[in-house]
Amino acid sequence: MDTRRLLRISALALTTVGLLISGCTGGSSSPSASANASTPDGGSAPNAALKPYYTQQLKWRPCGVTGFDCATMKAPLDYAKPSGESIKLAVARKKATGPGKRLGSLLVNPGGPGGSAVGYLQGYAGIGYPAPVRARYDMVAVDPRGVARSEPVECLTGKEMDTYTQVDQTPDDAAETTRLATSLNDFAAGCKERSGKILPHVSTVEAARDMDILRAVLGDEKLSYVGASYGTFLGATYAELFPDRTGRLVLDGAMDPSLPARAMNRDQTAGFEVAFQSFAADCVKRKGCPLGTTSAADASARLKAFFAALDAKPVPTGESRRLGESLATIGVIAAMYDESTWPQLREALASAMAGNGAALLALADSYYEREEDGSYANLMYANAAVNCLDLPPAFTAPEAVQSALPEFEKASPVFGRGFAWASLNCAYWPTPATGKPHRIEAKGAAPIVVVGTTRDPATPYKWAQGLAGQLSSGSLLTYEGDGHTAYGRGSDCIDTAINTYLLDGTVPPENKRCR
Numbered sequence: 001m002d003t004r005r006l007l008r009i010s011a012l013a014l015t016t017v018g019l020l021i022s023g024c025t026g027g028s029s030s031p032s033a034s035a036n037a038s039t040p041d042g043g044s045a046p047n048a049a050l051k052p053y054y055t056q057q058l059k060w061r062p063c064g065v066t067g068f069d070c071a072t073m074k075a076p077l078d079y080a081k082p083s084g085e086s087i088k089l090a091v092a093r094k095k096a097t098g099p100g101k102r103l104g105s106l107l108v109n110p111g112g113p114g115g116s117a118v119g120y121l122q123g124y125a126g127i128g129y130p131a132p133v134r135a136r137y138d139m140v141a142v143d144p145r146g147v148a149r150s151e152p153v154e155c156l157t158g159k160e161m162d163t164y165t166q167v168d169q170t171p172d173d174a175a176e177t178t179r180l181a182t183s184l185n186d187f188a189a190g191c192k193e194r195s196g197k198i199l200p201h202v203s204t205v206e207a208a209r210d211m212d213i214l215r216a217v218l219g220d221e222k223l224s225y226v227g228a229s230y231g232t233f234l235g236a237t238y239a240e241l242f243p244d245r246t247g248r249l250v251l252d253g254a255m256d257p258s259l260p261a262r263a264m265n266r267d268q269t270a271g272f273e274v275a276f277q278s279f280a281a282d283c284v285k286r287k288g289c290p291l292g293t294t295s296a297a298d299a300s301a302r303l304k305a306f307f308a309a310l311d312a313k314p315v316p317t318g319e320s321r322r323l324g325e326s327l328a329t330i331g332v333i334a335a336m337y338d339e340s341t342w343p344q345l346r347e348a349l350a351s352a353m354a355g356n357g358a359a360l361l362a363l364a365d366s367y368y369e370r371e372e373d374g375s376y377a378n379l380m381y382a383n384a385a386v387n388c389l390d391l392p393p394a395f396t397a398p399e400a401v402q403s404a405l406p407e408f409e410k411a412s413p414v415f416g417r418g419f420a421w422a423s424l425n426c427a428y429w430p431t432p433a434t435g436k437p438h439r440i441e442a443k444g445a446a447p448i449v450v451v452g453t454t455r456d457p458a459t460p461y462k463w464a465q466g467l468a469g470q471l472s473s474g475s476l477l478t479y480e481g482d483g484h485t486a487y488g489r490g491s492d493c494i495d496t497a498i499n500t501y502l503l504d505g506t507v508p509p510e511n512k513r514c515r
Contacts, residue, residue: 049082054216058091065122069093073142073217075210077201087198089210090149092118094126094139104220104247106137106502107211109144111229111253113204114382116148117141125226128488130499137224137502142214144234146195146202147382153198155191155381158374162321165368169326169418170311177398180421185428191381192430199431202382203389208238212245222247222446224502228485229253229459230386232450236467239442246442248502252451253459253485256466258439261387261394262404262423266411267460269419273412275336275457276300278482282339283346290350303332304414306353315357323357329418331363336457337484384425390435393426439470446473447507449498453479453486478513491515 058071070092077085096102108129110120121141129139143150156164164183171177191199211234215223224247227235232251239246259267280299283289291299307325314322321327335345341363348359369377395401401424409416426433442448448471452464461478468476479486479494486494493514500506 047082050076050213053082053086053213056213056217058217060093063092063122067094068122068126069095070118073210073214075145075213077198079206079209087145087151087201089145089151089214090118090143091214092121092126092141094121094134096138097131097135100132100136102138103136103503104138104222104224105140105215105218106133107140107142107214107223107225109141109225109227109231109234111227111231112147112379112383113144113230113234113386114147114379115230116143116377116379118143118149124488130488130495133499133502138218140214140218142210144202144207144382144386145210146198146378146385148378151198152195152378153191153202153381153385154194154378155187155384156376158370158376160186160190161368161370161376161380162374165330165364166321166324166326168311168324169329169421170307171421172311181398181424181428184425187384187425188428188430191385195381195385196430199385200389200434202385203434204234204237204386205241205435207234207386208241211238212242215245220247221245224248226250226252226487226498226502228487230255232459232467233257236440236442236448236471239445239448239471240440243442243444246445246448248446248505249448250451250487250498250501251448251467252487252498253456254450254452254464254467255459256463256470258437258466258470259463260437261391261426264391265394265419265423266408267463268458269408269416270411271460272333272336272415272419272457274455274460275482276303276332276412276414278455279336279339279342279345282342286346288346288350290346290353300414303349306349307414310352315352315355317357317361319358321361323352323361326418327364328352328357328360329415330367331360333415333457334363334367338489339482384429385431388426388429389431389433391426391437392433393429394423396427398424440467441470441472443472445471447505448474449477449501449507450474451477451479451486451494451498453481453483455482456484458484475507476511477508478511480513480515486514 060069060071063070073089073091074086075089076082077087108121108125109117118141126139146153164187167180167183168176171180222245225235232254235249235251277296280296283291284293284299291302310328311325314324317323335341352360369379401420405420408420450464450468452461454461468474477497479491487498491514497508
């Protein structure tokens with residue numbers, strides 16, 4: 001495997017995995033969140049109350065990571081009250097290396113929501129993006145509000161999060177349903193107790209407005225941007241708010257903002273099923289596949305039976321936590337993001353089926369960003385906070401989930417029940433949603449490249465088709481393959497098309513497909 005891909009996988013493992021389990025969503029925020037923030041049509045001047053933010057000077061300092069500088073940017077806590085309290089956002093930069101004329105700044109975001117863009121920049125994009133792109137652009141990232149180093153949302157202690165991640169996500173009776181609902185309610189209450197001030201102000205619209213402030217203070221007339229996964233929704237939202245300030249945007253692993261939360265979660269459930277079927281078809285061809293050697297259908301049946309066995313009797317892991325159905329499911333999901341982790345999953349499943357759950361637990365811990373000392377990054381907290389603000393909840397009560405189980409199980413016989421119940425989390429959120437599903441057209445924006453992967457588990461290919469069709473200047477670039485997102489994953493065809501667009505503005509041919 002090439003060095004660039006290893007860097008990318010490592011960075012993604014540290015930044016973005018929390019899509020569905022906290023309820024992946026996307027939508028527009030309410031007018032109150034966006035009113036009077038600046039000239040909403042993308043005009044050149046912010047209003048008077050925002051001028052101090054747009055004219056602030058960043059004080060760059062060494063980051064402690066070779067080649068990178070860091071700074072702190074201020075933004076309004078509430079854009080409806082721009083003269084009120086401010087928040088501090090973490091920014092990082094790696095200057096263009098040359099040769100060639102500098103093209104400005106290239107902002108990157110790995111998704112989540114909740115993934116650290118600064119961590120992604122320092123761990124991958126700033127050193128692993130193609131050299132010609134890094135030569136011409138200053139590589140820049142800002143941790144979105146509520147994420148990582150930018151006023152992070154906090155909800156639970158490490159021990160409380162351990163308990164939360166082990167709660168049965170496929171309740172079999174009324175008592176288990178009550179325990180699940182209680183855990184979701186306690187999670188939400190913990191977020192309110194520890195982060196009540198920031199919770200109403202972590203919407204995607206507000207994060208997009210923060211990006212426009214950053215564009216201005218960096219001295220760029222237009223925003224150039226590469227966003228992956230949820231980062232595509234963030235980028236599309238920016239284009240909608242500021243079409244005249246939109247430069248070269250790459251939206252890789254796209255979300256469809258027109259879908260309500262229930263439909264998005266059901267689509268994503270089906271996406272993970274497609275990815276698992278691809279893994280299973282590969283596994284059964286290999287000697288020693290822990291899911292059998294006959295067919296993908298047999299592999300699915302065996303995995304479902306294994307999950308049921310873990311539900312009844314978790315297996316030891318060599319530590320105080322045992323591997324039950326919930327953590328095992330997350331471990332399998334974590335390996336669906338990149339096919340290079342399939343060998344690790346085969347080994348982990350074989351060990352768990354033999355009575356040692358340590359390797360599958362390690363995959364789950366990577367998904368949840370759990371550290372060896374038992375602490376957690378704020379990925380899952382920020383993920384829920386953004387999602388529950390951006391769209392109304394997929395379900396409002398356990399009874400609604402129970403009624404929807406057939407459609408989710410149809411989408412995925414293996415994962416459907418767990419994904420349906422996980423979609424209940426926003427029902428207990430303390431802050432009402434300010435967004436709603438809607439089409440994003442971004443009329444007047446420069447050409448935008450939307451990238452979709454045909455067997456992407458987390459952002460199904462049809463979402464990329466949907467977003468590209470909505471954007472007035474959208475152009476769809478397709479990767480026929482497995483895994484989540486496409487740029488930097490080994491396809492010269494994809495990388496060349498995106499590099500060419502970023503460097504000289506040439507959009508890929510209409511409906512270009514790559515392998």
